[in-house]
Amino acid sequence: MTLTGIASRISAAYSFEPDVDRASRALAAFRILLGLVVLWQAIMTARDLPLLISEYGLMQQPINEAMAPPFLPRLAWFHKFWDRGLITEHHLIYILLGLYLICLFFLIAGWRTRIFAAASLFFHLLFKASAASSSYGAHELSTNGLFFCILLPVSSYYTLARQSPAVDAFHVRLGRLVLRSYLSIVYVSSGVTKMLGPTWRNGEAMWQFLMRPEVTIMNFGWMSHVPWLLVAIGWFTLIVEAGYFLCLFSTRARVAWFFGTLFLHLGIAVTLHLWFFSLTMIAFNVGALSGFHWRWPRKATIPAGKLTEVA
Amino acid sequence: MPLQRRILCIFWAIHLALCVLWVLPSKLGAPRNRAWRFLLPYGLYTGADNKYAFFAPNVPNARRVRVRVLCNGEWIPFETTVNSSESRLRLYTISSLMMHGEVEEQLGASWAAFALGRTPCAKAALVEEDYYGIPTVNEYRRGERPGWNLLHVQAFMTKEELKSAEEARQ
Numbered sequence: 054m055t056l057t058g059i060a061s062r063i064s065a066a067y068s069f070e071p072d073v074d075r076a077s078r079a080l081a082a083f084r085i086l087l088g089l090v091v092l093w094q095a096i097m098t099a100r101d102l103p104l105l106i107s108e109y110g111l112m113q114q115p116i117n118e119a120m121a122p123p124f125l126p127r128l129a130w131f132h133k134f135w136d137r138g139l140i141t142e143h144h145l146i147y148i149l150l151g152l153y154l155i156c157l158f159f160l161i162a163g164w165r166t167r168i169f170a171a172a173s174l175f176f177h178l179l180f181k182a183s184a185a186s187s188s189y190g191a192h193e194l195s196t197n198g199l200f201f202c203i204l205l206p207v208s209s210y211y212t213l214a215r216q217s218p219a220v221d222a223f224h225v226r227l228g229r230l231v232l233r234s235y236l237s238i239v240y241v242s243s244g245v246t247k248m249l250g251p252t253w254r255n256g257e258a259m260w261q262f263l264m265r266p267e268v269t270i271m272n273f274g275w276m277s278h279v280p281w282l283l284v285a286i287g288w289f290t291l292i293v294e295a296g297y298f299l300c301l302f303s304t305r306a307r308v309a310w311f312f313g314t315l316f317l318h319l320g321i322a323v324t325l326h327l328w329f330f331s332l333t334m335i336a337f338n339v340g341a342l343s344g345f346h347w348r349w350p351r352k353a354t355i356p357a358g359k360l361t362e363v364a
Numbered sequence: 365m366p367l368q369r370r371i372l373c374i375f376w377a378i379h380l381a382l383c384v385l386w387v388l389p390s391k392l393g394a395p396r397n398r399a400w401r402f403l404l405p406y407g408l409y410t411g412a413d414n415k416y417a418f419f420a421p422n423v424p425n426a427r428r429v430r431v432r433v434l435c436n437g438e439w440i441p442f443e444t445t446v447n448s449s450e451s452r453l454r455l456y457t458i459s460s461l462m463m464h465g466e467v468e469e470q471l472g473a474s475w476a477a478f479a480l481g482r483t484p485c486a487k488a489a490l491v492e493e494d495y496y497g498i499p500t501v502n503e504y505r506r507g508e509r510p511g512w513n514l515l516h517v518q519a520f521m522t523k524e525e526l527k528s529a530e531e532a533r534q
Contacts, residue, residue: 097450104446105454109481111444112458113474120467122413124405178409186461186471187454190418196411223369231376235383239416242387250421257500261423264498264510267456277504326449 066302070226075344077209077220080228081163083340084207087198088161090332091177094191095153102146106183108132121185126175128183152176160202163212170202191330194239198333201232207340232341233307237298240314244294253291256283268324293317300342311342379412386413426496427459428512429472431479433486434521442479442489462493469518476520488521 070076098105106128108114114129121127128146135142153176159169177199181192201207205228209220252258260283263273276283293313299306315335322331365373386407407413431442446452458475462468476489493516499508521529 094450097448098454100447101451101454104444105451109478111455111475111478112471113477116467116470116474119470122404122408125408174409184454187457189453189457190416193411193414197414200410224372227372227376231380234380238380238383238387243416243418243420246417246420248421252422253420258419258423260501261498262419264504265423265426266428266496266510266512267426274504277501280501283501326453329450 063302068226068230069304070222070229071304071346072344073222073225074220075346076229077206077225078211079342079344080205080207080225080232080340081210081212082343083198083232083336084163084166084202085161085211086336086339087195087202087333088157088173090329090336091173091195091199092154092157092161094195094329095150095157095180099147099150102150102180103143105187106146106180107142112184112186117183117185121182125182126179128179149176149179153180160199162214163208163217164214166208166212167203170199174199174203189330191327191333194330194333194337197235198337201228201235201340205231229341230301232337233300236337236341237301240294240297244291244297247291248295253287254284256280256285256287259283259287259290263324265325267326269326270324289313290317304345307342308345311338311345314338314342379410382407382412383414387415424460424463425498426456427463427515428456428494428496429459429462429475430492430494431475432490432492433479433483434488434490435483435485439490440483440486442483442486444475444478459493463495468493468516472518473520476518480520480522486522487525488519491518491520493517 104110105112106117108129118127118129128142128149131145131149132142134140134145140148153173156169156172156176160166160173174196177192177195181188181196206218206221206224207228208214209217209225247253247258250258252261260276262268263276263283293310294317296306297310297314300310315338318331318334318338322328382403404413431444432439433442434440444455446455458471462471472491472493476491479489480486492514494512495515496510497513498510
């Protein structure tokens, strides 16, 4: 096979989508799952928002301001409202939260998805930047997810809109390809960075991870007697993360990695209680990899008798 | 392929390329010149500027912050109460930030100010930073157990208290 032939085969495998309709449903499921996770996260922190983002909260505003990247929207942008006595800071926080929740609701419902995804992203960034000292990985991933909801065709199914946009095979293929490529960047970069140090390869990192004080499901001290298991789990993590790029080219790898990542993230959620981070990643993987057939259609073969008839 | 679709493909190719560039270590990535600074708002608003090395290359020690306030000559523990596991996780995030020396004092000062503001009788506060030491597999088998160890203590007091202390010294 020539080099051009190999390149065209790789390119075909890269954009191959066995069932566009299922792929479109997977993208819609991504929208709903991500929206629900972000909504749940917002509700869970609602009562503590004054503590996390207000001017005289646990981390005072100058600290959050200094830690937040420039250009992002933040609560301090609205300080004139409470400086002039028009409204209290506390009330403003909850008005903004209310708007955020409404936007997320319409995003989940799939009504004017692009507009509400953009508005959700704005409020998400506002709350993230206003509490920069306490925002973590799940917030960064949600930012990406909401951005994808603005531009990818995520509202062809499961919407409350009277007329959902028709499934466009090109846009669905491109959308899934973008999601898979993005996740490959996320996982491979994480996997490669882990491989650079010896601790993930020799099981030490896995031991450190399972013995952290946040891990309350059980005492994993018994694993010190089966160190090979720590090495095996460490290598499982490395393979799932660093090998994620295989999903770009192989339909079967997509199925394997879908369950691999599901297992990995459920494990993280159950042990370290990082539920929002894990569910956000699961939502991404549902959008990028799910919608597969349980049984692969085999190539149509012509029975020998028919072949002679044709001949 | 129609022009609109071509533009869309080019846009996503550029977006993903930027994601890769931001993920690369700064030594390998594109030089952070003026043009790069123009791209920063795009990266911030789209999330393209993120790095994803979770627990890599090593799993860091867990940190926790304990605050005690001085009330009527007695050190009383101050609990920062939150209403959900998610909010508790956000407090852990702040605690783990304290391992970065450049912000340690500011974070400690803010936490102390919060405690002093919430405890009317308090005149001083101690912010104690602990790390969770985990023995190696072999050490664990020999009987060592993980536990919290005191790493650092920061002391703060109210302006009035500081003033009166200085006056007393003079």
